[in-house]
Amino acid sequence: xxxxxxxxxxxxxxxxxxxxVSAVQKLSSINALKQINFGQTVPKHSLVLLHWFANTVDxxxxxxxxxxxxxxxxxxxxxxxxxxxxxxxxxxxxxxxYTVGNLNQDTSVLLPTYVVHPLTEYEGRxxxxxxxxxxxxxxxxxxxxxxxxxxxxxxSYAGTSYDPAHTYRITINLLRQIREFSxxxxxxxxxxxxxxxxxxxxxxxxxxxxxxxxxxxxCLGLLLFIVIKEKYSSTxxxxxxxxxxxxxxxxxxxxxxPENTQNDWDVEAPQTLRELMLQDNITLEVVTxxxxxxRILWSNVTRHRLTEGVMVVLFKDNEGQQACYxxxxxxxxxxYDTTVPLNDGLQARLHKVRKQLCFWxxxxxxICRGREFKNPKEVDITGCHARLQLFVKNGRACARLxxxxxxxxxxxxxxxxxxxxxxSADKSTNEYEWLQWQWATKFVPSTDIKASSYDVYEYCSGMxxxxxxxxxxxxxxxxxxxxxxxxx
Numbered sequence: 145x146x147x148x149x150x151x152x153x154x155x156x157x158x159x160x161x162x163x164x165v166s167a168v169q170k171l172s173s174i175n176a177l178k179q180i181n182f183g184q185t186v187p188k189h190s191l192v193l194l195h196w197f198a199n200t201v202d203x204x205x206x207x208x209x210x211x212x213x214x215x216x217x218x219x220x221x222x223x224x225x226x227x228x229x230x231x232x233x234x235x236x237x238x239x240x241x242y243t244v245g246n247l248n249q250d251t252s253v254l255l256p257t258y259v260v261h262p263l264t265e266y267e268g269r270x271x272x273x274x275x276x277x278x279x280x281x282x283x284x285x286x287x288x289x290x291x292x293x294x295x296x297x298x299x300s301y302a303g304t305s306y307d308p309a310h311t312y313r314i315t316i317n318l319l320r321q322i323r324e325f326s327x328x329x330x331x332x333x334x335x336x337x338x339x340x341x342x343x344x345x346x347x348x349x350x351x352x353x354x355x356x357x358x359x360x361x362x363c364l365g366l367l368l369f370i371v372i373k374e375k376y377s378s379t380x381x382x383x384x385x386x387x388x389x390x391x392x393x394x395x396x397x398x399x400x401x402p403e404n405t406q407n408d409w410d411v412e413a414p415q416t417l418r419e420l421m422l423q424d425n426i427t428l429e430v431v432t433x434x435x436x437x438x439r440i441l442w443s444n445v446t447r448h449r450l451t452e453g454v455m456v457v458l459f460k461d462n463e464g465q466q467a468c469y470x471x472x473x474x475x476x477x478x479x480y481d482t483t484v485p486l487n488d489g490l491q492a493r494l495h496k497v498r499k500q501l502c503f504w505x506x507x508x509x510x511i512c513r514g515r516e517f518k519n520p521k522e523v524d525i526t527g528c529h530a531r532l533q534l535f536v537k538n539g540r541a542c543a544r545l546x547x548x549x550x551x552x553x554x555x556x557x558x559x560x561x562x563x564x565x566x567x568s569a570d571k572s573t574n575e576y577e578w579l580q581w582q583w584a585t586k587f588v589p590s591t592d593i594k595a596s597s598y599d600v601y602e603y604c605s606g607m608x609x610x611x612x613x614x615x616x617x618x619x620x621x622x623x624x625x626x627x628x629x630x631x632x
Contacts (some may be wrong), residue, residue, distance in 0.1 A: 172315040189268030190293050193245050195364055196259045197274050198322040207316050211290040215242040220249035230306050238280040245273040247597040261595040271295045277367050285485050300500045325367040344370045356515045428492040428514030432482040436539025436608040440492045443477035453497035461489035470507050485539035490517045525617050526625040534628035536616040541565050542604040543615045545587050558584040561622040565605050568612040569630050573622045580607045
């Protein structure tokens, strides 16, 4: 019996369609995620987006994923037709595919800041997307039964606007594992537990550095470290065992051994890694001092350290190699007002004192360091596709406007809007500091901040930053649309 060419071609076509659907790889665990080439064939930002999605939806004890936002509007989510046959055909019933992840949103419910403009290393090109399949119920409650990560190309890519070669199905088990890295859980003991539970070989000094870098998003930072920076291998458990043994003898302090150990003040490099590991729980912090200057706080410096001779040293940031200021200390705890204007990124470190020529002292070997000083996060301007941030620059109170790129009419909308600076949150709207305000349309483009989905503008006042200072966005007629947190 001879088969016609048309029948053969139809069979081949049907086979290709079926195999293309079944070829979508299923990821069931964190270990499976490690096999994906994030940063090469798949954007690193995909993992940031997936982390947000996993911690946004609800998963009940029966493994039912409940949708708790409007898929037709919130977060820029919208219907996906699957016209190119990227995914399984929809079963009979009230099923629909939706996609989310477009950073150029035009919606009242926006993706969080850490997704829209994350750390530079994890910024994408607005290509990564999540596709999820929803079963609609008459009760109005919607359940998700399939979740995928993929890439969107805009224009057609091999017959589809999505990349079939790098589309992956995410199981409920993997979603549950990712939910353990909730952004609300950033306590040090939780980070250590997550490290142990997922077999990571990150050591305590790296955890400390991760916490300094990510702040409230430390758990997300740990997830990215485990999946992207740690390559899963059969030897990982051996490394982990050695790491555990090493951690049992080392407390939690950041270790930084700079490649270039010389600077204008000749900061001495540490001799060995062990010498930087302390048994005492020293804390160091940069806070707002008087007249807009940086103040260093320290506590829990042991007596034997004080006897040996130590000093607090101020650096520009965590990567800084040149000391901005230093002061020898003689007390277990205390504070010191520097002459350095307060700026984002400043960091206090504890160093040994190096004596020279009998009574001259210089900055010696580093012992430990604290977190970088960070500006508070921006807040939403109610009813507008924009945000307001209070920040400090050279000791002065400043404000930034983050304006969505698709909010093209913002200058006309904000024509009579202004930002005022107040000495405290108790002040009424008309009690801003004298001459310390500016029209929103006169803010200038920022040269320090770049955001993929926002145009950033800023204004620096002549007001000295101090605890209690607040910035407000007044739309018009003294209607306040945004209050920043009071400065601490």
